[in-house]
Amino acid sequence: MSVVRMAVQLMLVGIYLEFLFSIDSLWINLAWIAVMLVVGASTIVGKAKLPRKPLFFPVLGGLVFGLAPVLLFLFWMVVQPEPVHSAQYVIPLAGMLLGNSLSGNIVALQNLYSAFEDRREEYEVAIALGAPAEYATLPFVRTAMQKALAPILASMAASGLVTLPGMMTGQILGGASPILAIKYQILILIAIFVVMTISVTLTLKFSLRRSINSQGRVLIKMK
Template structure:
């Protein structure tokens, strides 16, 4: 069992937040409002989710678990499109589909094939695993969408050149999709190549602090990193492919710009 942290100790430690707030003031970053807003949202959301997960853990009901998972997917998809500053109307569905198609097979393999849980929808594993996989896919999808539509906007001559030579929309966007996927995967690949030497990932560290054997923690960390990589690849491929189909007409007309107009 890991050592508990009192609310007073947590509140006292939070006083260290004067450091980013002070640096914000010194460098005139104009981020004070965003910092405070993000911190308050984090506090409220984590406390509420902690209380709700206690309730879910006690019930361990398949429909409640799947309902919560659906909400996680919807919020995640909406956040990706919003942070990429692209229109929800056109891109929410392809992003949501990308997350679902990326998460579902990987999560089922983990629950049924590797962990072999009884029941398979055990809340203690289903929700945290889904949260880790989704959380690590958000930034990659944001980067990919930003890169794709920025490139289409900035390199219109090249794109129009492909179309003029007779390429269809898939052929004309192939190099842009390829570049978007490369940039989206780069941070994760860099992180994986230095894990253990430069960084100790959160899941592994958390298990060790919780009293787990270090080798057991290592096995779980390898498991989750492989799962994250596979899910990110699947979700990026699905999201970008569907986005090209919905955001670009068969004739090659891009229906949206980088700003989302």
């Protein structure tokens, strides 16, 4: 069933992308990216088994501020398509960067809120001793960041030796020079890492602001 659903979804997306590419409108491209961000934020909160209402916008903010600067840098300084909002480049790159950030954000949130349950005494003691919430949660945030970024770091370390990344493989199969394909793959891997790092950092920061009151009490728990 999952295979059928995947095939149908990809076929429908392919048809819609053909439509987007033919129109190539700045506003439609931005609207599609906005949809991707909203769906991504909702997916992250849902998969992390956290309440959507208080955490949707903190997660969305983390994704927006993680994706936007990197995407703008790629288009203005590196790819430089003509026109700059070309759907042929905007949609695939935004999807690639955003899609690879989802798992990192899910892992980060799961670890953060699990820590509030598993290490409650440690947190409460720190608060009772007068530590601000930011300081008391710092060990939890560090652990969440480490676990969230571990897979992408491992993937980067193994690229080319253990696995050939998808973008590089696709370009080579399409007839591009391996050296050129490698250059683009390096760029994309670095971009993915930067987007994930920024988005995870901001998602945790924004989420904590909504999760802890002025007395240091944790208001949000995992389902």
